[in-house]
Amino acid sequence: xxxxxxxxxxxVATGAILGTAGGGSWRALAARQALMTEDDLLKFPTMGNVxxxxxxxxxxxxxPIYFREPSINVxxxxxxxxxxxxxxxxxxxxxxxxxxxxxxxxxTSVDFAALANDxxxxxxxxxxxxxxxxxxxxxxxxxxxxxxxxTWQGSYTSFKTKAADMVEVxxxxxxxxxxSHWEFTYxxxxxxEIVDELPFAFLxxxxxxxxxxxxxxxxxxxxxxxxxxxxxxxQAFPYLPVANPRxxxxxxxxxxxxxxxxxxxxxxxxxxxxxxxxxxHNGFDVDRKLxxxxxxxxxxxxxxxxxxxxxxxxxGKTLVIASGSHxxxxxxxxxxxxxxxVKGYQYKLIPIFSDVIKPDKPTAELVDKVRAPFEKELNTxxxxxxxxxxxxxxxxxxxxxxxxxxxxxxxxxxxxxxPGFRWGTTVLPGQDITVELVHNATSMTYPAAYRSEMSGKLxxxxxxxxxxxxxxxxxxxxQGGDMVRVGGLGYKIDVRKPIGSRITDMTLLKxxxxxxxxxxxxxxxxxxxxxxxxxxPIWDVVTDYVKRKKxxxxxxxxxxxxxxx
Amino acid sequence: MRVTRRxxxxxxAGATAVLIAGPLVxxxxxxxxxxxxxxxxxxGGAEAKSGKISLSTPEIAExxxxxxxxxxxxxxxTTDNHVQSVLVLADGNPRPGVAxxxxxxxxxxxxxxxxxxxxxxxxxxxxxxxxxxxxxMDKRLVKVTIGGCGG
Numbered sequence: 079x080x081x082x083x084x085x086x087x088x089x090v091a092t093g094a095i096l097g098t099a100g101g102g103s104w105r106a107l108a109a110r111q112a113l114m115t116e117d118d119l120l121k122f123p124t125m126g127n128v129x130x131x132x133x134x135x136x137x138x139x140x141x142p143i144y145f146r147e148p149s150i151n152v153x154x155x156x157x158x159x160x161x162x163x164x165x166x167x168x169x170x171x172x173x174x175x176x177x178x179x180x181x182x183x184x185x186t187s188v189d190f191a192a193l194a195n196d197x198x199x200x201x202x203x204x205x206x207x208x209x210x211x212x213x214x215x216x217x218x219x220x221x222x223x224x225x226x227x228x229t230w231q232g233s234y235t236s237f238k239t240k241a242a243d244m245v246e247v248x249x250x251x252x253x254x255x256x257x258s259h260w261e262f263t264y265x266x267x268x269x270x271e272i273v274d275e276l277p278f279a280f281l282x283x284x285x286x287x288x289x290x291x292x293x294x295x296x297x298x299x300x301x302x303x304x305x306x307x308x309x310x311x312x313q314a315f316p317y318l319p320v321a322n323p324r325x326x327x328x329x330x331x332x333x334x335x336x337x338x339x340x341x342x343x344x345x346x347x348x349x350x351x352x353x354x355x356x357x358x359h360n361g362f363d364v365d366r367k368l369x370x371x372x373x374x375x376x377x378x379x380x381x382x383x384x385x386x387x388x389x390x391x392x393x394g395k396t397l398v399i400a401s402g403s404h405x406x407x408x409x410x411x412x413x414x415x416x417x418x419x420v421k422g423y424q425y426k427l428i429p430i431f432s433d434v435i436k437p438d439k440p441t442a443e444l445v446d447k448v449r450a451p452f453e454k455e456l457n458t459x460x461x462x463x464x465x466x467x468x469x470x471x472x473x474x475x476x477x478x479x480x481x482x483x484x485x486x487x488x489x490x491x492x493x494x495x496x497p498g499f500r501w502g503t504t505v506l507p508g509q510d511i512t513v514e515l516v517h518n519a520t521s522m523t524y525p526a527a528y529r530s531e532m533s534g535k536l537x538x539x540x541x542x543x544x545x546x547x548x549x550x551x552x553x554x555x556x557q558g559g560d561m562v563r564v565g566g567l568g569y570k571i572d573v574r575k576p577i578g579s580r581i582t583d584m585t586l587l588k589x590x591x592x593x594x595x596x597x598x599x600x601x602x603x604x605x606x607x608x609x610x611x612x613x614x615p616i617w618d619v620v621t622d623y624v625k626r627k628k629x630x631x632x633x634x635x636x637x638x639x640x641x642x643x
Numbered sequence: 644m645r646v647t648r649r650x651x652x653x654x655x656a657g658a659t660a661v662l663i664a665g666p667l668v669x670x671x672x673x674x675x676x677x678x679x680x681x682x683x684x685x686x687g688g689a690e691a692k693s694g695k696i697s698l699s700t701p702e703i704a705e706x707x708x709x710x711x712x713x714x715x716x717x718x719x720x721t722t723d724n725h726v727q728s729v730l731v732l733a734d735g736n737p738r739p740g741v742a743x744x745x746x747x748x749x750x751x752x753x754x755x756x757x758x759x760x761x762x763x764x765x766x767x768x769x770x771x772x773x774x775x776x777x778x779x780m781d782k783r784l785v786k787v788t789i790g791g792c793g794g
Contacts, residue, residue: 331705547788555786
């Protein structure tokens with residue numbers, strides 16, 4: 079977010095102040111007044127002739143939110159120990175960030191609840207608008223604003239309006255292009271309806287007609303910025319028909335399609351592109367591998383895996399930029415492009431501290447307008463939490479444990495399964511659990527909470543299958559979610575083993591007995607990709623549970639034992 | 644008028660003449676053979692080297708019942724130097740044989756695409772027989788998942 083030198087200076091200064099400051103409010107005051115001003119956050123040594131501004135995986139969060147970064151994000155094989163597979167204190171050390179600083183709060187899970195009280199919520203589209211306006215004021219003819227997708231899904235209002243809220247607000251920010259993933263879970267008809275009216279490019283060079291193997295969406299859009307011909311190639315999430323319900327977009331095929339990416343890059347160069355940008359929803363590891371195999375991409379703006387990295391990762395000559403999620407960050411990358419190549423760059427991952435960056439008034443009004451019809455429902459209090467509720471991380475998060483507990487009790491099941499999504503906001507200890515916060519963790523178009531019987535063998539197969547989607551050493555076989563979360567079930571996982579032998583010691587927690595492959599168990603879960611799944615929407619199940627409990631308290635999960643890390 | 648592929652196929656529907664111009668397809672192997680047996684039978688025991696043939700498959704199948712598979716063999720396709728046939732196998736299916744595609748120096752190019760059914764995660768293998776008696780092979784792992792938890 080700062081250059082390494084600025085970063086070190088800021089970190090040293092912060093450490094000195096915090097070393098003597100003590101109490102939380104003091105710390106916050108010191109940070110906000112001495113170190114964090116809007117000007118500081120926006121300060122940028124403008125360079126070159128093109129500014130790329132990237133936001134991704136907003137997941138329909140119009141308002142500022144809390145979002146705890148993962149404390150566990152394992153990388154296997156070649157990527158072990160490399161960003162983004164570095165978390166917590168290791169992350170702080172790797173990027174020379176002092177503990178308890180605003181950067182430490184924004185980028186890691188360390189002391190999250192305490193620092194959240196000090197530094198407040200992050201994100202908010204109206205704050206993003208302020209940053210964007212400031213960049214455009216400086217660089218009107220040089221700026222491209224690109225949205226990496228997962229923009230339309232993830233909130234109560236996006237679900238109720240079928241994304242109309244997000245489309246209206248994002249349109250007002252005038253993006254130059256976007257790509258996609260969860261957008262397609264509204265169904266192909268709704269996507270077509272929105273895209274037909276979209277005042278900017280909806281790109282996906284890897285989206286094909288499943289029957290005819292013909293491109294189904296535009297792949298590339300050419301721009302001219304600062305006298306430079308820029309090609310932006312879109313890459314949608316490759317595994318939509320596998321990870322999400324295929325029946326919602328039955329005639330589309332996706333995939334990584336590396337050869338197609340190369341063809342599109344070559345075609346763009348032939349058309350005279352001096353700068354080639356891949357606006358990607360592949361996920362970080364897939365993009366890192368792709369950057370090493372496809373020739374001629376200058377910049378990959380990556381998304382999907384929700385990683386926030388304060389510095390670009392360089393693969394050969396390709397810069398890979400990871401801009402976080404939920405509107406917490408906006409990336410600015412200035413490039414000096416001359417003679418058809420990048421001669422230099424300047425990068426900053428701008429943290430959107432909502433108490434420091436002023437909201438842009440017209441955008442704030444528009445956000446309030448689209449939320450107004452739902453305001454009463456959004457703010458309805460269902461109960462309270464005594465403990466931190468979060469989701470992100472490779473294994474069970476506390477919000478998922480809450481969902482699993484609700485599934486077991488409300489649906490009278492022995493075992494619960496909750497998908498390892500990476501979206502969903504964080505709730506602080508002592509905070510009210512509102513309808514809005516439940517929906518932030520559950521909002522989707524296939525929410526049915528099923529209840530069914532599964533054999534022990536099938537449960538094992540499912541865990542193995544999902545684990546391989548996450549821990550396959552070849553990134554091209556990864557789907558980018560986290561491990562399926564379980565309730566009522568303990569297990570051991572060795573992430574380094576091959577598929578079929580990672581998961582052992584599966585135990586039914588209520589009795590302590592080993593799971594028998596031949597026996598059947600009553601399993602409740604949600605978000606099945608199968609058409610016609612029956613059951614109440616998951617948010618109703620969670621709502622009933624929280625209302626009944628009044629106050630919930632969920633401690634970090636200890637029933638999943640992780641080996642090989 | 645620009646004729647799209649869809650229209651062209653529509654016009655050609657039921658017209659076997661169109662297919663005769665392309666590769667001839669025959670059943671790949673007999674019942675009970677493993678993929679290794681089939682490769683040995685196809686090459687007469689000769690080594691199938693890597694190179695020349697490139698197989699294209701998705702890394703993860705979107706639908707195991709109909710997985711798009713295509714191959715392309717590098718060859719001038721002249722009388723003296725052409726691809727004679729390509730054997731396609733799925734080594735984890737109950738019957739690994741998928742198809743044998745036959746080519747001649749009149750074929751122009753040695754490439755084809757089809758869709759196959761994969762029962763589970765497995766390798767798809769393609770072996771090309773060249774007119775000089777050499778063999779080339781490519782192999783791709785295709786994962787067939789239960790799915791449903793990404794995002």
